[in-house]
Structure formats: C-alpha cells, structure tokens
C-alpha cells in the first residue's frame with residue numbers, strides 16, 4: 269500500500285501556493301495538513317505533523333523557512349526563485365547536520381520547461397550565438413527569472429566544455445538595458461506584461477540558420493505534476509537535489 273504523505277504549504281495564499289494546495293488536496297496519496305502564509309507561524313506545520321513542506325514564498329523569506337524546516341527534520345520542496353551559489357552552499361551546510369533530510373530546489377517544475385532547458389544545453393555547442401528572452405506576468409518580483417538564469421548557466425557550461433569562442437557582438441554604444449543582462453556570458457532579456465504567465469525562448473544563431481526553443485506555461489496547473497512528483501520523491505533523496513532532471517530519468 270502507498271504511504272500517505274503529510275504535506276504543508278508555505279506561501280499557501282499566493283498564486284502558486286493556492287494551486288499547490290488544490291493539487292495536494294486532490295491527490296489520494298497526499299494529505300494537506302498545514303497552510304501557512306505571511307504572518308503565520310511555521311511551528312503550525314510541525315505541530316500538524318507535516319513530513320514535507322512545499323515553499324512558494326519569495327526570495328526574502330525562503331532561506332529562513334528552509335533553515336527552520338531542516339532543523340525540524342522536515343524535507344522541503346522549493347519552487348521559490350533566487351538561489352545563488354552562496355545560498356545553495358548555506359543549504360548544504362544546514363543539511364550536513366541533518367543527513368536524513370531531503371531538499372529539492374527546482375527553478376521550474378514544468379516538465380516542458382525542464383525539457384526546454386535540456387534541449388538548450390544540447391544545442392549550445394552547435395551555435396555561435398545564443399540569447400534568452402523570458403516573459404512573465406507583471407506581478408513577478410524578480411528579474412531575470414530563475415529559469416532564465418539556470419538556462420544561461422547550462423548553456424555556458426556546455427559552451428565551455430566544447431571550447432566555444434566568445435559570441436560575436438559589435439555593440440559599442442548601448443543604452444542601459446538595451447542588450448539585456450549578462451548571466452554567465454549569456455544575454456537575458458526580461459519582458460513583463462499583463463496576460464502572460466511564464467514563457468521563455470532560447471534563440472540560437474550561426475551562419476545561415478537560427479534555432480528557437482520555446483516553452484510556454486499558459487496556466488499554473490502546468491507546474492503541478494512536477495511539484496507532486498517532487499513531494500513524493502524528496503524524502504527518498506536525502507541531501508540537496510537541484511532541478512527535476514534526476515527524477516525524470518528512465
């Protein structure tokens with residue numbers, strides 16, 4: 269018989285949190301035991317016996333939430349953006365003292381988005397140029413998106429491994445922001461507009477051809493299969509897991 273996992277949601281009244289609560293509630297093998305938002309106490313989750321917490325809050329509070337959960341021995345699935353190398357190192361440090369706890373941090377839980385990043389990494393060595401255009405709803409707090417930053421890193425790693433030369437770009441005079449921001453040597457352009465949810469294009473170019481890899485999340489339900497998969501798997505993977513890729517193998 270499948271074990272029933274007791275789940276708490278942090279950021280439960282937010283756009284993603286509400287969707288996660290609905291998805292957990294609808295899953296036969298998961299029980300929603302705690303819904304916590306701004307101003308509410310984290311200990312409600314431990315009192316309710318949560319075994320896994322899902323965090324969709326914001327970059328200012330996620331580290332405190334993670335530290336607390338790890339200290340309590342509760343595994344965490346994190347969708348909140350803003351994870352720099354320093355932050356990841358801090359999480360690894362906290363986990364060292366609690367080796368049984370699992371933390372899974374994914375820049376994007378959309379299966380299509382994960383594939384878009386994998387395809388972009390695969391294409392990277394074949395093209396001279398690459399730029400990323402990400403588009404989101406205007407209430408998003410951070411720019412560029414975590415997904416775009418992660419994609420840039422994967423592309424930069426693939427280009428470095430292939431010994432790719434610097435990208436051609438003759439720009440000499442630039443108005444601030446006109447060429448986007450530089451992440452690991454890859455330009456990212458961030459668009460914010462009403463009506464959008466979460467979209468990304470990776471535009472590759474080389475002599476005589478371009479390749480565009482595009483992913484669109486048209487509704488936040490797109491993230492739920494990935495979130496639920498992570499909730500079911502995170503306790504089986506002690507330590508820090510980055511991204512959904514390993515869970516989608518085979």
Ligand SMILES: NC(=O)C1=CN([C@@H]2O[C@H](COP(=O)(O)OP(=O)(O)OC[C@H]3O[C@@H](n4cnc5c(N)ncnc54)[C@H](OP(=O)(O)O)[C@@H]3O)[C@@H](O)[C@H]2O)C=CC1
Pocket residue numbers: 278279280281282283284285304305306307324325326327329346347348349350374375376377378414491
């Ligand atoms: N990895 C992925 O696949 C995805 C990641 N995201 C990321 O998830 C995060 C949340 O996005 P979204 O749902 O759109 O944002 P929202 O602003 O809609 O939701 C965040 C919620 O967290 C609440 N909150 C703030 N502080 C705390 C706290 N200390 N404890 C508990 N709750 C708190 C907020 O309250 P208040 O509004 O009062 O501050 C708000 O209700 C962002 O970083 C976003 O980039 C989003 C979509 C997919």
Ligand SMILES: O=C(O)C1=N[C@H](C(=O)O)C[C@H](O)C1
Pocket residue numbers: 349375376404408409412413414415416465466467
């Ligand atoms: O804020 C959002 O909406 C999203 N945030 C994540 C990011 O920063 O990449 C994931 C997705 O793009 C939606």
